Amino acid sequence: MANSEYEYVKREFEFDRRLPASNWIVVRIDGCHFHRYNSSLPPKRLSTNFSFLFVRFSKIHAFEKPNDENALRLMNACATSMLEKFPDIVFAYGVSDEYSFVFREETEFYQRRESKILSLCVSYFTSLYGMKWKDFFPNKDLREPPYFDGRVVCYPNMKTIHDYLAWRQVDCHINNHYNTCFWMLVKSGKTEKEAQQTLKGTFSKDKNELLSQQFQVNYEDEPAMFRKGSSVYRDKVETKVKTDDYGNPIKRIRLAITVSNLDIIGPEFWEKHQYILQE
Ligand code: ATP
Ligand code: ATP
Ligand code: MG
Ligand code: MG
Ligand code: MG
Ligand code: MG
Structure with a gap:
């Protein structure tokens, strides 16, 4: 082992x-500048030579508004590969350009070293996103390197981890409800400013009325992936492992990584999948 006078550094x-023992570890990654410009460096004040740094990722790649299905499926595919790569991730929840990864309570992944866990998640996810891009956008070149930021938060008990996930799904609902109305208005001819003005101060009920009365859209009929976000976890599925001597299938319960768009706020999902956080 190298041992020099500089080792002291x-x-x-x-x-x-x-990270503290007996806590669920959540890593949340989020796409950088997928929509917004960097608010600390307004592009107006920059020389145009540097404006490329602040190009909105979703704009330059012409994501469909408000929800580009392929972009969401790409995020889900990356999250699925994260669970394949890191077995201690027991649950992931994603919406828009973000994904939360929940490590099991007693994980000893990299001895719970924060910087290792965070940097590995962010860099592996980012690499997956670039590698899988062509599978979801075969006719679109990746014109800017995608990059993600990340943070780690520890949750000490079952209630707080449930509440964390509920917080993200409520956020998904609020944003998607607003964005669905906003883009319906814009696509029907309003300017972005007018659409914003129309929606100012509206409650959930008003948004549902606007959608049904002006656009004959029942919000509940919008795709579940847009309304509920996506959850990735190992689900118990019955699979045929072989056939017996008489040709009858022999089935076993296996854990298979699954993506679903279910409600994770109420107790039903967690009652049915108690093993996810308990094993
Ligand atoms: P930051 O760098 O601070 O994260 P941001 O520009 O990425 O800023 P977010 O709050 O993370 O802003 O929001 C992400 C934005 O990216 C969304 O508001 C939306 O405009 C866009 N976006 C992300 N995913 C999709 C998608 N699948 N379809 C359409 N637009 C998307
Ligand atoms: P860890 O995951 O802990 O970083 P590691 O296997 O990456 O483990 P390092 O101590 O980072 O180990 O060492 C990197 C190793 O990768 C080098 O010892 C060398 O074997 C190999 N390597 C890296 N860059 C090159 C290169 N340009 N040419 C040949 N080998 C390389
Ligand atoms: Mg605990
Ligand atoms: Mg973002
Ligand atoms: Mg985001
Ligand atoms: Mg190395």
Whole structure:
């Protein structure tokens, strides 16, 4: 092992934060500048030579508004590969350009070292996104390198982890409800400013009325992936493993990584899938 007079720079300056034991570890990644410009560096103040840095990822790749289905499926495919790569991720929830990854409570992944866990998740997800892009956008070149930020939060008990996931799904609903109305108005000829003005101060009930009366749309009929976001987890599925001597199928319960668009706020999902957080 190398041992030089410079080793002290590691010994005395590097500190590894270990995440507290017996907590679920959540890593949330989020696409950088998928829509917004960097608010700390307004593009107006920049020389046009640098404006490419602030191109909106979803705009330059012409994502459909308000929901580009292929972009969401790409995110889901990346999340599925995350669960394949990191067995200690027991649940993932994604919406828009973000995904949350829940590591099991007692994980010893990289001895719970925060910077390892965070950096591995962000870099692996980002690589997957670039690698899988062509599978979901065969006719669109990736014109900007996608990049994601990430954070880690620990949740000490079942209630807080349920509430965390409920918080993200409520956020999905609020944003999607608004965006569905906003883009219906814009596509029907209103300017973005007018659409914004129309929706200002409206409640959920008003948005449903607007959708049904002006556009004959029942919000509940919109695709579940847009309304509920996507959950990725290992589901118990019955699979045929072989056939017996008489040609009858022999079935076993296997865990298969599954993507669903169910409600995870109410108790039903968790009652049916108790093993996800308990095993
Ligand atoms: P930041 O860099 O701070 O995350 P951001 O521009 O990425 O800023 P977000 O709050 O993360 O802003 O919002 C992501 C935006 O990206 C959405 O509001 C939406 O405009 C766009 N977006 C992400 N995914 C999709 C999608 N599948 N279809 C259409 N638009 C999308
Ligand atoms: P960890 O995942 O802990 O970083 P590691 O296997 O990546 O483990 P490192 O200590 O980072 O180990 O060492 C990187 C190793 O990768 C080198 O020892 C070498 O074997 C190989 N490697 C990296 N870059 C090159 C290169 N340009 N040419 C040949 N080998 C390389
Ligand atoms: Mg605990
Ligand atoms: Mg973002
Ligand atoms: Mg986001
Ligand atoms: Mg290395």
